[in-house]
Amino acid sequence: MIPDAVALQTTGAIARLLINGLQAGAIYILLAVGLSIILGTLKFVNFAHGALYIIGAYLGLIIAQDPSFGGKLAEWGFGDIGLGFGYLAALVVVPLVVFVIGVLMERFVARPFYDRPDTDQILLTYGIALILTELFRVLFGGASRSIDQPPWARGSATGVPVLGDALTALGINAVSTWRIVIILLTAVLVGIVFVLIEYTDFGLTVRAGTVDAEMVELLGVKLSRPYLVVFGIGAALAGVAGLVGGPLVNFNPDYGATILVPAFLTVVVGGVGSIRGAVIAGLSFGLIQAGLVQFGFSEWAQVGIYAVAAVVLLVRPQGLLGQEVAA
Amino acid sequence: MSQSDETATEVDRETTDTSDRSTVGQSILEVDAIDAYYGESHILRDLSLHVEEGEICALLGRNGAGKTTTLRSIASTAEPEVRAGQIRFYGHEITHMATEDVAVRGISLVPEERRIFPDLTVEENIHVAEVVRNRSNVLGRNISFDREQMPDEDLYEVFPRLEERLSQKGGTLSGGEQQMLAIARALKQNPDLLMLDEPYEGLAPQIIQSVEAAIERIREDGTTVLLVEQNAVAAMNVADRCYVVDQGSVVFEGTAEELRNDEETRQRYLGV
Numbered sequence: 387m388i389p390d391a392v393a394l395q396t397t398g399a400i401a402r403l404l405i406n407g408l409q410a411g412a413i414y415i416l417l418a419v420g421l422s423i424i425l426g427t428l429k430f431v432n433f434a435h436g437a438l439y440i441i442g443a444y445l446g447l448i449i450a451q452d453p454s455f456g457g458k459l460a461e462w463g464f465g466d467i468g469l470g471f472g473y474l475a476a477l478v479v480v481p482l483v484v485f486v487i488g489v490l491m492e493r494f495v496a497r498p499f500y501d502r503p504d505t506d507q508i509l510l511t512y513g514i515a516l517i518l519t520e521l522f523r524v525l526f527g528g529a530s531r532s533i534d535q536p537p538w539a540r541g542s543a544t545g546v547p548v549l550g551d552a553l554t555a556l557g558i559n560a561v562s563t564w565r566i567v568i569i570l571l572t573a574v575l576v577g578i579v580f581v582l583i584e585y586t587d588f589g590l591t592v593r594a595g596t597v598d599a600e601m602v603e604l605l606g607v608k609l610s611r612p613y614l615v616v617f618g619i620g621a622a623l624a625g626v627a628g629l630v631g632g633p634l635v636n637f638n639p640d641y642g643a644t645i646l647v648p649a650f651l652t653v654v655v656g657g658v659g660s661i662r663g664a665v666i667a668g669l670s671f672g673l674i675q676a677g678l679v680q681f682g683f684s685e686w687a688q689v690g691i692y693a694v695a696a697v698v699l700l701v702r703p704q705g706l707l708g709q710e711v712a713a
Numbered sequence: 714m715s716q717s718d719e720t721a722t723e724v725d726r727e728t729t730d731t732s733d734r735s736t737v738g739q740s741i742l743e744v745d746a747i748d749a750y751y752g753e754s755h756i757l758r759d760l761s762l763h764v765e766e767g768e769i770c771a772l773l774g775r776n777g778a779g780k781t782t783t784l785r786s787i788a789s790t791a792e793p794e795v796r797a798g799q800i801r802f803y804g805h806e807i808t809h810m811a812t813e814d815v816a817v818r819g820i821s822l823v824p825e826e827r828r829i830f831p832d833l834t835v836e837e838n839i840h841v842a843e844v845v846r847n848r849s850n851v852l853g854r855n856i857s858f859d860r861e862q863m864p865d866e867d868l869y870e871v872f873p874r875l876e877e878r879l880s881q882k883g884g885t886l887s888g889g890e891q892q893m894l895a896i897a898r899a900l901k902q903n904p905d906l907l908m909l910d911e912p913y914e915g916l917a918p919q920i921i922q923s924v925e926a927a928i929e930r931i932r933e934d935g936t937t938v939l940l941v942e943q944n945a946v947a948a949m950n951v952a953d954r955c956y957v958v959d960q961g962s963v964v965f966e967g968t969a970e971e972l973r974n975d976e977e978t979r980q981r982y983l984g985v
Contacts, residue, residue, distance in 0.1 A: 587844045594830045594841045601828045604788060606816035606845035606902065608854065709832075 426659020
């Protein structure tokens, strides 16, 4: 093999690892950023965040396709409630609907519990997660589902103009267009949230409120409004995670609990309340997972994430970019 | 937060009108026989005081006498809970109002320990106070502001050192600079009543002089000041009138000159 070909092969392997890692990390990032801003700003521990992911996935399936559900819906004659409007329609509707669900959740569930101990918040939201899980099982049945990749995102991205040339130059001969879509979509959404939090008056209020809510109120700012929006944004991101993750995994009503653990781990490793931290931790987890799979250790992929998390938290208990909390 | 929610409906029902302020030289704040509690601890007992427009009024007393509790009661923070008595500002009752609604009526509190936002820059710390007038914050709250926010140039004329440190994080400032930032942040709203809780605490004598000068300047600009201070000597230097508080009740009311001449009160309640 000539040296240039070896270099290209190496570059290709690294690029593939990066793309697979970014895609795997993207789902963690979408979930963790929402969870982190809710936990960091509102100091509210939301164990129902995984249920919001499931709402996004099922809602996306109903809007995008024409699935047939089992469960009570079928018994009542509503088994074929799919709208078949396509994936793009789901991409518009899901975040809006889950945002509204998040707003209602903040107003009627979370707000009365802000001043209560963490254990009360955990019990409350865990209870809500259980209720929603069972509700989905009763309505839709327990069968695993997945969302079809939209036709425009099927096949290899190497056939896409400009992007395909760039991938080929990097030595990548085949990569799913869908993976690229997930990475770009996540980057855009997280970028929007980042700009909102870091560069707007709304974000300034939220960041100040995270540190000292009473002081912000003493300055005359009604914090309940930004809190409502923060919760809604966090929920919407979880819904989008469910929608974009839908074509990658087989989900069922229990999948919300499964995805919640790595999402919380991403938040804690990144540092509670830090968007940058959630992105770094999510990407790291994705890269570790993809790396272990690529080098033939796929059975260690999940273990690898937890091992790295344990080491990080031993060295920095406040997480990578978290604030140290005084005892 | 929960207390704010309980009072939000009440606040929304009435108009936050700050235009009825023609009572020059008269009482703008009246605290009338309030009893305040932290949980079951009875802190303020039948405490009454008033603050006149344009004056610097000092609230003095030993540690734990109830000075900070008085300011927090006026600002209507979640704690303490005022269970009896009334607090009126320009004749409108503000007892039990949401904290943010008291603030937009023209009362600014600079709490002890300054409580600046350490990760925000000096400019951002001050800008938080400007967000108050954003549409998203005032929508549906029936708020009308009759006073413009203080222009930056006026603010930095009082606190020139802050202008040199606009891009610096609040947490990296010295104690004196943090105190100036805390006062500047409150002043940005151009309040009718500025309440300062222990503004000299932990400051070097030279810095105390700078803060004293700033307070004098604030008064000259027409802002009424209610000052809580353990450093009685420093407070009497700038105050027109003084109250001495002991065990949650007012035990002395008079001019700063009268307090200076009342050796028994000074020694018994202030230790000076």
